[in-house]
Ligand SMILES: Cc1cc2nc3c(=O)[nH]c(=O)nc-3n(C[C@H](O)[C@H](O)[C@H](O)COP(=O)(O)OP(=O)(O)OC[C@H]3O[C@@H](n4cnc5c(N)ncnc54)[C@H](O)[C@@H]3O)c2cc1C
């Protein structure tokens with residue numbers, strides 16, 4: 024990066040907002056995925072003028088800029104793969120306003136997602152999108168990745184709760200999209216275009232979010248199955264019976280065993296699968312619905328069902344689901360976590376394909392996830408330091424992607440494409456669709472300043488690489 | 493390179509999957525607002541250093557500014573052993589980083605002579621006491637502390653408690669008998685700072701224990717727990733101190749080894765790990781560790797006290813990080829507090845977050861520490877507390893300083909849990925029970 028560019032940056036930013044020493048550069052060189060890339064500078068922005076000034080400068084000097092929230096991306100989203108400037112938005116967290124009468128929240132980009140929900144709850148409202156990382160990740164990151172969570176089944180994902188945005192374009196111009204109203208059809212829906220654009224089309228500087236009334240209570244159930252395919256059928260049957268649970272989460276046998284070994288909670292270790300189901304609503308309705316759900320899953324073939332009698336017992340069941348991630352890395356330190364999604368009816372097929380891939384490459388593969396909406400998390404447990412093994416893993420992951428696409432599914436349900444999945448884009452979308460997307464990108468960002476190297480495969484990038492260097 | 497990697501726990505850095513779950517828990521990430529000063533950032537820097545990608549200068553500041561509060565390890569989903577990584581990084585820094593001659597001399601005085609030595613600690617206690625009578629200068633000159641760094645001791649000196657006279661110190665008996673029938677034999681690990689600056693709290697502690705129905709032994713040969721040494725990268729001397737303590741308490745053949753300083757207690761329970769390659773000492777350390785308890789744990793387990801004098805105050809509790817995050821003692825202090833009649837207990841927001849005292853952090857990283865303290869005071873004020881209760885001398889001094897900085901001395905105080913329990917008229921419930 025040009026010395027002159029750096030000098031100009033130092034005129035815009037106070038000393039403590041512009042980081043250039045080696046320890047700082049290393050600290051913004053990674054996210055929660057793979058690979059580290061050193062930027063030339065990090066700027067910590069806290070207002071629109073700063074964002075705009077950086078982008079204008081970057082266009083003049085042709086220096087790449089990478090927006091970054093809390094760096095929890097699992098797909099390489101904020102990595103400064105081509106050097107340049109990391110724009111840290113995580114410290115811009117000053118605005119968090121709730122307008123209960125409008126059911127609207129207005130937030131700055133660095134606010135943590137769980138804080139929004141916490142603030143809404145004070146008014147009996149909620150902000151439903153609940154990625155498991157919601158207590159660490161920023162709303163800006165969630166918007167850019169269109170993140171979702173278990174509650175996606177009933178309530179949808181981030182994009183379903185965005186009324187409007189304030190954005191600085193890659194060329195440094197300030198725009199507003201959408202508004203504060205539920206209905207709005209004026210022009211192209213740029214809001215939806217920006218949401219999920221992974222920081223390649225603009226820097227989100229403010230969001231107007233929709234809130235909804237918080238259901239008064241919840242009820243949980245665990246259903247135990249001797250056969251994975253039957254658990255898949257149970258999901259379909261529940262969903263076609265007029266009941267819409269808030270969450271349906273699946274744990275396969277290896278994840279059950281991993282959790283039980285990690286922290287004994289009394290899970291059924293000999294089962295092939297368990298489903299954790301949560302219903303929410305009014306107490307009277309819930310009592311009826313849970314009975315009905317119980318009847319249905321047993322009819323389809325659940326071996327056993329457990330309906331916890333207290334809040335604590337219910338929490339403990341959900342704790343089991345939360346422990347899957349930490350439990351599985353006790354085997355080996357590296358976790359390659361994928362998040363393919365398939366049409367719900369294809370869940371059993373997908374699981375079958377996963378089992379075959381597991382055997383073929385002789386890898387530790389664990390499956391869990393938001394089975395209710397078809398979003399599975401096949402996780403491969405390996406050791407980054409073992410090059411041989413990592414090559415096997417790379418091939419296995421490619422095959423997982425292929426399987427998902429063949430079954431009519433998608434590469435990513437919620438974690439985004441970033442650097443990790445870009446080689447597979449054309450396969451899923453076809454060359455014309457991908458080209459239309461490229462054209463949109465070029466129209467917004469003619470100099471390819473904002474977050475280059477993401478979403479679209481580089482010319483020489485045709486397979487997944489999880490190894491450094 | 494291999495050697496360095498081993499020394500710095502390089503392999504353990506791979507346990508970190510960069511998930512970032514530790515970020516919201518880290519007080520220095522909150523106060524300094526940079527990934528560089530977060531647990532994930534620090535672990536990454538240690539890794540980069542071990543791989544030769546950064547030099548020691550780049551590692552130093554982020555490691556020096558870590559509080560060592562261990563809050564990150566508690567929330568980490570993959571159980572990264574952060575404290576081990578931190579300690580080894582400090583060890584390597586201590587060996588390799590260029591230090592000024594003055595710094596070396598001062599560190600030597602502090603770590604080799606002051607903290608392990610009873611005489612010195614008494615002398616600091618007495619010197620502080622002397623200061624109260626005669627002025628700060630003599631204290632600073634006697635301890636040689638000012639040569640070391642800009643220590644801001646003046647700040648702390650304003651909040652030091654009344655100290656007992658040397659004669660009073662000398663009068664303390666080595667054994668105190670239980671009131672009523674003795675339920676157990678307890679060795680009291682007095683702690684350097686507690687015993688020098690907060691000698692009077694230790695005296696109340698002994699009284700409290702006898703009222704709770706145990707015989708109390710105070711072995712003379714005990715020495716510093718070694719926490720400050722280990723946290724500054726001086727593992728070698730830390731081991732020597734551990735051996736001396738193990739020996740001292742073995743001699744008395746006690747049922748429990750009780751302490752009232754969260755930081756010391758956390759170190760004591762880690763003694764076993766110090767001797768991975770010395771099997772005999774490992775065994776002895778194991779037996780020692782099995783007996784270690786915080787005063788709050790012991791009192792809750794004994795369950796022999798009733799509190800007879802109501803305390804009509806709003807009380808809030810600032811946990812000691814080492815007690816909470818290393819010893820993992822969370823409930824007992826609260827149980828005891830809530831059993832005092834008349835108390836209006838109000839939890840502050842973030843009561844589990846470090847107050848910024850962190851060993852000698854508030855002395856050598858004064859500015860950073862004060863930022864964290866200011867945030868802490870902002871969390872305390874809305875509780876309208878009259879009394880802030882802590883369980884560690886460093887935290888206690890820090891809280892006193894916080895009150896002083898806010899100018900709240902006339903309506904707020906900071907006390908050790910032991911003091912408040914003592915005020916509440918502790919009496920043994922059934923003195924002749926077994
Ligand atoms: C343990 C763990 C569990 C997870 N669970 C889930 C889950 O259940 N569901 C889910 O969907 N995801 C999950 N994730 C992934 C991740 O947390 C989300 O993608 C999250 O939205 C990233 O937020 P962030 O603040 O960390 O952003 P970052 O990782 O810093 O950035 C993510 C992307 O957003 C862009 N970006 C950030 N801020 C802005 C902005 N203001 N304007 C424009 N672009 C911006 C970046 O350029 C990057 O492309 C999980 C991650 C981890 C580590």
Ligand code: SF4
Pocket residue numbers: 507508509510511512513514515531532535564567568569570571572
């Ligand atoms: S929580 Fe643990 S694994 Fe996650 S970033 Fe922090 S130290 Fe690493």
Ligand code: SF4
Pocket residue numbers: 517518519520521529530531534557558559560561562563564565574
């Ligand atoms: S020990 Fe405390 S200050 Fe240090 S990294 Fe962990 S949480 Fe942060």
